[in-house]
Amino acid sequence: MNPRVRFAPSPTGPLHIGGVRTALYNYLFAKKNNGTLLLRIEDTDQTRFVEGAEAYIIEAFQWLGITFDEGVGIGGEYGPYRQSERKALYKPYAEQLVRDGWAYYAFDTPEELDAKRKEAESQKKTFQYDANTRSEMVNSLTLPAEEVKRRLEAGDHFVVRFKYPANTDIHVQDLIRGEVVINSNLLDDKVLYKSDGMPTYHLANIVDDHLMKITHVIRGEEWLPSAPLHVMLYKAFGWDAPQFAHLPLLLKPDGNGKLSKRDGDRLGFPVFPLQWHDPKSGETSSGYRESGYLPEAVVNMLVLLGWNPGNDQELMTMNELINLFSIDKISKAGAKFSLDKAKWFNHEYILGKSAAELHPYFTPALEAHGVHCSDEYVEKVIDLVKDRLNFTGDFWEQACYFFEAPTEYDPQALKKRWKEGTGEKLRVIDQMLQDIKPFDKDKAHDNVMKYIQDNELNMGQVLNSLRIALVGTARGPELFSIIELMGVDEVHRRVERAVEVVNL
Ligand code: GLU
Numbered sequence: 388m389n390p391r392v393r394f395a396p397s398p399t400g401p402l403h404i405g406g407v408r409t410a411l412y413n414y415l416f417a418k419k420n421n422g423t424l425l426l427r428i429e430d431t432d433q434t435r436f437v438e439g440a441e442a443y444i445i446e447a448f449q450w451l452g453i454t455f456d457e458g459v460g461i462g463g464e465y466g467p468y469r470q471s472e473r474k475a476l477y478k479p480y481a482e483q484l485v486r487d488g489w490a491y492y493a494f495d496t497p498e499e500l501d502a503k504r505k506e507a508e509s510q511k512k513t514f515q516y517d518a519n520t521r522s523e524m525v526n527s528l529t530l531p532a533e534e535v536k537r538r539l540e541a542g543d544h545f546v547v548r549f550k551y552p553a554n555t556d557i558h559v560q561d562l563i564r565g566e567v568v569i570n571s572n573l574l575d576d577k578v579l580y581k582s583d584g585m586p587t588y589h590l591a592n593i594v595d596d597h598l599m600k601i602t603h604v605i606r607g608e609e610w611l612p613s614a615p616l617h618v619m620l621y622k623a624f625g626w627d628a629p630q631f632a633h634l635p636l637l638l639k640p641d642g643n644g645k646l647s648k649r650d651g652d653r654l655g656f657p658v659f660p661l662q663w664h665d666p667k668s669g670e671t672s673s674g675y676r677e678s679g680y681l682p683e684a685v686v687n688m689l690v691l692l693g694w695n696p697g698n699d700q701e702l703m704t705m706n707e708l709i710n711l712f713s714i715d716k717i718s719k720a721g722a723k724f725s726l727d728k729a730k731w732f733n734h735e736y737i738l739g740k741s742a743a744e745l746h747p748y749f750t751p752a753l754e755a756h757g758v759h760c761s762d763e764y765v766e767k768v769i770d771l772v773k774d775r776l777n778f779t780g781d782f783w784e785q786a787c788y789f790f791e792a793p794t795e796y797d798p799q800a801l802k803k804r805w806k807e808g809t810g811e812k813l814r815v816i817d818q819m820l821q822d823i824k825p826f827d828k829d830k831a832h833d834n835v836m837k838y839i840q841d842n843e844l845n846m847g848q849v850l851n852s853l854r855i856a857l858v859g860t861a862r863g864p865e866l867f868s869i870i871e872l873m874g875v876d877e878v879h880r881r882v883e884r885a886v887e888v889v890n891l
Pocket of ligand 1: 395396397429588592605606607610
């Protein structure tokens with residue numbers, strides 16, 4: 388049987404990279420096994436709905452190259468895939484559970500529940516709505532049948548709660564964790580449905596996974612506490628449960644706790660795939676895309692946070708990942724996020740791209756600085772500087788002097804390299820370069836070296852001062868490659884200007 392898996396985010400804000408990793412594992416699992424991945428939007432909790440979040444989620448996956456076979460924005464035979472559009476279908480399932488004795492109507496008001504909580508607190512206990520307390524509450528188990536009917540017909544507020552059997556061990560089989568056992572006495576009778584006609588996450592999720600024929604539920608560890616209820620719901624409905632795989636947490640860089648947005652703000656890395664502008668608070672959070680990461684690097688970095696191919700291989704294309712992926716290589720232990728590693732992956736992916744592939748990433752910077760150069764020239768520059776880039780946004784800083792002559796010279800570099808008489812020597816070298824016709828980089832190198840040796844000059848001083856004249860600082864790729872690309876006419880202008888300005 389071909390597996391069917393889903394990614395089921397709630398549109399409550401931008402997608403955390405932990406959620407991206409969940410979607411990625413689902414994607415790889417589906418692709419590896421000729422399965423289907425669907426995108427279901429779980430928007431039953433209207434109080435947490437955030438405008439723009441769904442569009443953000445879809446755009447993030449487009450950027451990352453994670454594609455869905457069915458779902459919101461795509462369609463498919465099991466739609467609609469947005470739970471708010473499926474609202475009407477959940478009610479009969481809630482009623483079925485009540486009829487079959489797996490659930491009950493509860494009419495307790497918020498005040499009554501609060502009073503119970505306070506009472507428990509005063510005895511240093513926590514109140515739980517469960518097999519021990521439900522008989523003291525206002526529900527269809529304690530009220531006469533006519534009274535229940537009357538209340539429902541009168542439109543009184545109610546919730547439907549799941550009725551766990553008392554003191555029963557519930558077994559959850561997890562593909563990553565093995566068997567997890569929990570006693571029902573530890574669990575409260577979760578709300579499944581509310582009188583406003585909305586199911587809660589638990590009911591909608593199980594009904595939809597069943598109706599959409601989901602075979603494997605691969606999701607974050609934070610859902611493990613809900614898994615016993617889900618297992619029981621499948622049992623109550625008499626449906627086969629899908630297989631569960633709860634993924635390890637993404638941890639803070641120091642390993643202490645779950646990676647949060649605050650860690651990102653504090654340590655200077657994004658925890659969201661794309662920049663997010665919160666419509667309520669007006670706050671903007673950084674995204675990997677806007678921070679200059681390549682989507683392939685983000686995918687590769689994320690996949691290894693909790694999974695490995697069984698060897699030391701680190702750089703893998705999406706196709707390789709699809710071939711290598713398997714759930715049994717997902718670890719149980721939480722995976723620590725590392726900014727250095729993220730940077731390293733990005734650098735490697737930048738290096739792996741051709742100049743023509745990288746060019747579009749740098750177009751905004753070139754346009755912002757009013758650069759009008761041929762594609763050929765820009766791409767030669769890219770080839771020379773790309774091994775100096777960690778992020779696409781580093782390009783201008785590393786390459787600006789190829790497009791604009793320096794107007795200032797790094798004072799520290801000057802102090803170290805530019806001595807009395809340097810100006811004349813640079814003029815001699817400039818003339819030597821002009822005389823090589825047609826220009827030849829190797830010849831230029833040899834002639835300049837010979838001049839330095841014959842005159843017993845300090846090589847570091849001469850070459851670095853030439854570099855300062857051309858670049859503005861003592862950095863950049865190999866000097867004769869810079870000269871070749873810039874062209875001797877430009878070299879001449881820059882040497883003349885530096886000699887005049889520095890004027891030692
Ligand atoms: N809507 C849940 C979420 O936001 C889905 C959890 C699940 O995959 O069951 O993560």
